Amino acid sequence: MPLTRLSLLTTPLLRVGPSSVHGLGAFATAAAPKGTLLGFYDGKRYSADVIDSKTWNDQLTYLFVLSDGTTIDAGRGGNATRHLNHACAPNCEATEAYDAAGRLVLEFRALRKLKVDEELFIDYxxxxxxxxxxxxxxxxxxxxxxxxxxxxxxxxxxxx
Ligand SMILES: [Zn+2]
Known part of the structure; x- marks a missing residue:
């Protein structure tokens, strides 16, 4: 199924709430089997050369750098996926994929079966x-x- 702009923005399987480890976290809104696609990291995109000339105010930025050098700033236009916290034994993973337009995207999937209301983590x-x-x-x-x-x-x- 081709990815649409809508599917990039919506994350029906995620809700944001107070985290057990740090600030806000992302939680499963439903039980989900291993491999379930939970959402895409979205936000304003910057190319590598633009990034080098930009200064970031450290702490509250939500930056993710893709393998092609593109940086996604989920602080601008991002969705609930930006609230997944780090854990060393995560229940989710973030992997790169290509959308229908051939654009590199970052998708979040369940590494194992998820329970409803379980806090979700990736290994940063x-x-x-x-x-x-x-x-x-x-x-x-x-x-x-x-x-x-x-x-x-x-x-x-x-x-x-
Ligand atoms: Zn740890």
Whole structure:
């Protein structure tokens, strides 16, 4: 089924509410089987060259960088998917796909069967850059497999 603008914007399987770990979170509005498409990360898109010349006010930005260099700012026109918090043992995943127009999109799917009202998480695996400080990305998700960080273990930040 081709993706429409409507399907990019609506997230009927998600609701936003107070999170168990941090600020607001996203919760399942219904039980859903493994693999269920929950929504697409949407917002204003910036190309890589525009991003480099832009300054962001750190904390409350909702940026997601796609593999083609496009950055999606869900702080502008985004939907409930921007409220999925990080966990080291997540129940959802964000993966890239192409829509009917050939545009790269980021879709959220259930990694396992979801229960109604369950809080939803993805593993952020944030890519640190040279100025990143590990202490800014601490994780306290409580999972037995918690890495203690939201950063990608393959791209660790400088420790200081
Ligand atoms: Zn963790």
């Amino acid at each position: 695996r944030l890519q640190a850059d040279a100025s990143s400080v590990a202490a800014d990305y601490l994780c306290t998700c409580g999972a037995a497999t918690c890495r203690g960080t939201m950063l990608d273990p393959d791209h660790p930040a400088a420790t200081r």
